[in-house]
Amino acid sequence: xxxxxxxxxxxxxxxxxxxxxxxxxxxxxxxxxxxxxxxxxxxxxxxxxxxxxxxxxxxxxxxxxxxxxxxxxxxxxxxxxxxxxxxxxxxxxxxxxxxxxxxxxxxxxxxxxxxxxxxxxxxxxxxxxxxxxxxxxxxxxxxxxxxxxxxxxxxxxxxxx
Numbered sequence: 001x002x003x004x005x006x007x008x009x010x011x012x013x014x015x016x017x018x019x020x021x022x023x024x025x026x027x028x029x030x031x032x033x034x035x036x037x038x039x040x041x042x043x044x045x046x047x048x049x050x051x052x053x054x055x056x057x058x059x060x061x062x063x064x065x066x067x068x069x070x071x072x073x074x075x076x077x078x079x080x081x082x083x084x085x086x087x088x089x090x091x092x093x094x095x096x097x098x099x100x101x102x103x104x105x106x107x108x109x110x111x112x113x114x115x116x117x118x119x120x121x122x123x124x125x126x127x128x129x130x131x132x133x134x135x136x137x138x139x140x141x142x143x144x145x146x147x148x149x150x151x152x153x154x155x156x157x158x159x160x161x
Contacts, residue, residue: 005042016062023066109144
């Protein structure tokens with residue numbers, strides 16, 4: 001199965017941007033990753049089983065490209081995370097705090113939490129996308145939640161008089 005690149009871009013560009021931003025922590029780099037991901041899809045001839053398979057493949061490619069960008073010695077200076085957060089429309093201060101804490105997590109926890117909670121992937125699907133076993137995904141989710149819980153408790157206890 002193959003789908004038109006334009007159709008996939010309309011459907012998944014925001015998802016891929018969110019995944020890439022979780023790794024890069026930079027909007028410009030995340031945009032580049034999304035563009036590179038769709039170029040790779042467009043230029044290769046691989047056949048897929050279903051649209052879900054295509055989406056999982058796109059996410060895997062975006063994660064790999066984002067990791068490569070963050071490891072690059074030539075990574076350009078970027079907009080700091082705090083400045084980018086100011087441009088995001090959060091409905092409540094708690095949402096902003098939660099986003100900041102998720103972005104502060106180590107990459108392996110941040111990506112798994114994003115895929116599970118924001119992209120609604122199952123543990124099995126995440127394991128396939130990240131090429132790790134399901135137990136590893138569960139451990140990362142558990143540890144990520146624990147780190148978030150601890151950080152948010154500290155954040156909220158600091159606010160109390």
